[in-house]
Structures are given as structure tokens and as C-alpha cells.
Amino acid sequence: MVDGCGLPLVVLVGAGQAGDAPMFPILLHHLRVPRIGPGRPRTRPDTVAGDKAYSSRAIRTHLRERGVGACIPEPDDQKGHRKRRGSRGGRPPAFDAQRYRGRNVVERAFNEDKQWRSLATRYDKLAIVYRAAAVLRAVTLWLKRLGDTP
Template sequence: MLVIRDALWVSRTSVLTDGGRPSRDDRRVVEGIIYRYRCGIAWRDMPAEFGPWQTIWKRHRRYSGDGTWNRILAGLLTVADARGEMDWSISVDSTVNRAHQHGTNLPRTTGAPSNYMNLFAEPNDHAIGRSRGGLSTKIHALVDGKGRPLVLLVAPGQGGDAPMFTHLMGQLKINRGGPGRPRTRPDRVRGDKAYSSRAIRTHLRDRGIMAVIPQPSDQIGHRKRRGSTGGRPPAVDKEDYKGRNVVERNFNVFKQWRALATRYDKLALTYRGGAVLRAVSIWLAALGDTP
């Protein structure tokens, strides 16, 4: 069952092995991980041709926890930026995904704030919280102007979007193809009304980043009630704001992998690892390295 093209596998083997001796079954295992997330099946139900399901699970757990998937995505982003493929007018948003009952049967501390920032440690609540639709997880994302994912974080489903913004921006670091510091500052940020806060606008203004974020009606009313002391309304380029929909379309692409649309993973680390792997596949397609 061929999932990864030959040329693609050769080009990425060095990342998986870190210069060490490659495992004979690395490719089969990675194909099995992709197959599992595409189909949304239990790890125990993996087809035998991919090898023992325990091996596939353990390898994905390791690659999620030691940063392997992150390094592959970072390498692709460096290539895209060097080729001029990156659109630095970025958009931000989140999507709520229902957690399956098989993914929620671990002891956890619920109701924690949405501050899951450590990419290599499991949070106490496993990034699962109770929202209107029941137990759920949010994927928070920054995408470039063409809807390709740049940064992905997970947090409990009941958490707000605005508190995660600075954490997302803090993870935005695109390494240069040659010498120089990583690029961390986009040209502009597009966000919906959930990101309209003084803290976010100040953060962007201090860094010289244009904010394309409309105000909600309650903030508009509050400013008007204050009269001349309310200050001027923030400028919003309404035509440019139309480009924000790329992040919504990105989530639609993400959820074509059924194990991301519904969270079956018990650990936040492995669930985010699957999301990062999906981002890798999106960038490979954009760079022409996969069908």
C-alpha cells in the first residue's frame, strides 16, 4: 500500500534518522501512521501489511514527543520561504473538534486555562475540555496567505481564541535558507472579531505588523458611549480582510483526515503530532513533492 512516493521518502529519510542508522521499517511505519489518521481507525485495527500496531503507535509517539514531525515541517517552511512560495499575509483562527469517548478515558485536570505551549510535554488536562458540544479539543493555527499551515497548537475546547494568539506568534520562526536569523514577523495578520483586543493590537503595533481585525459590536458601542474620549476606531482594510477565509478552508482540508476531525488520541502530544503530519503533507503537495 504505497502512501509516500519513492523520491519523497529519500529526501526525508535524513530527518527521521538524525544521521544514525535508519530502521528497516521506517517507511512502512510512517505510511501506517498516515493511513491511520486518514481513515480514523483504532491503532489496534491497523492492516497487518503496515506491521505491528504497537510499533506504529510507539514510533508516532516518539516522533511527536522528540520534535521529529516539527523538524520536518520547519525544513519544508524554510524551503518554501527560500523559493519565494511563502505568502506572509497570515491568518489566525481555531477549530473545535469533538473528542471520541476512546480518547477521553484518561484521568485529567479539567477546566485548565488554554495555555498549552510546551510542544514536548503532555498537559495535565490532555488539551481536552468541556464546551457546548461536549468534550472537545481546539486546534489553533496560523496559516500563510494561501492557507498553508505555519504554526499549530492544541488546547481545551472551552478555551478562548485571544489568549492563544501570543503563543502562536511566539512559535512562528521560519529559518533562513542561508545565514541570518529566523523570520518571525509577518507583513500583516488577519483575524476575526475574537482577536479584537487591546493587548493583541498593541502586540502587533509594537512589532510593526499590520492588524486586519474588525471590532465586535460591543467594543464599538463602548467606544461611542465614551464620546470624544473613546478615541478613533482601529482602521480595517475590508478588502484585505476577505483573504481571511483561507484559514477556514485550511481547516476543511485538515478534517479530510478523519482522526483529526474527531479526536481519537488520548494524548495531546500525539493528536498535535497528527496535525503537524497533516501540515507536512499539505506543504509537500504545495512544493510539488507529492501527488
């Protein structure tokens, strides 16, 4: 999970054959962004941008219960199912195309991670070693960002 600038906020490793969507609630649960001043860390983003793989009723309900905005496009098959149900299908989910254009930050963050050969090819046998490399990469990205600020 990355912020709007592409800096990693949460680094977790899941099973290689598993999809991304089942990990989403776990990622959101681990999100902690410390405040600059006093106060508890933020655990709830304003908006989450995701691709069509994250467009499920469970994820949208989870975000709605936590008061988080969703910027997730609806896949064509879900549109068809909703339209086929007629008035019982409900309204289409809100979608802001302008805000969704910023989702490429996530893809660029993954591309940045893949510049490390060990992360791109996963030579490590143990998940804990692979996660350690991913966390180390996250730390280097944050340090690089801190070095860029005046």
C-alpha cells in the same frame, strides 16, 4: 497559524474548552519562517488577519508593539463602548476590508485539516498524539505544495 496560501506555519494544541484569542500571543511567539538565503528566520509577519474574536485591546497592543499590521474587524459591542465614551473613546482601529477578504484562506485551511477523520473527531486521548497527527497533516500539505511547483 497559516500563511497567505493556507499552508501551516505553527501547529499548537490548546485546551478544548479554551478560546482561540488567549493562544494568539503564544502562536506568534512560535512563528519562525526560514529565509531562502543567509540570515535569521522571520518572526514577524507583515499583517495578521483575524476574525472579531481577536479584536481585543491586548492583542492589538501586542501587534502594535511588534510592528505588525492588524486586519481585524471591530465587533459591534466594542464600537458601542467606544462611541459611548465620546472623544475619550479614541479613534476606531484601522480596518482594510479588501485585505480582510483574504481571511477565508484560514477557514479553508481548517476545512482541509478536517478532511482527516482523526483530526476532525479527536479520537486521541493524549494531546501529544493529537498534535503529532496535526503536524503530520501539516507536513503532507507542504509536501503536496512542493510537488505542485514545476
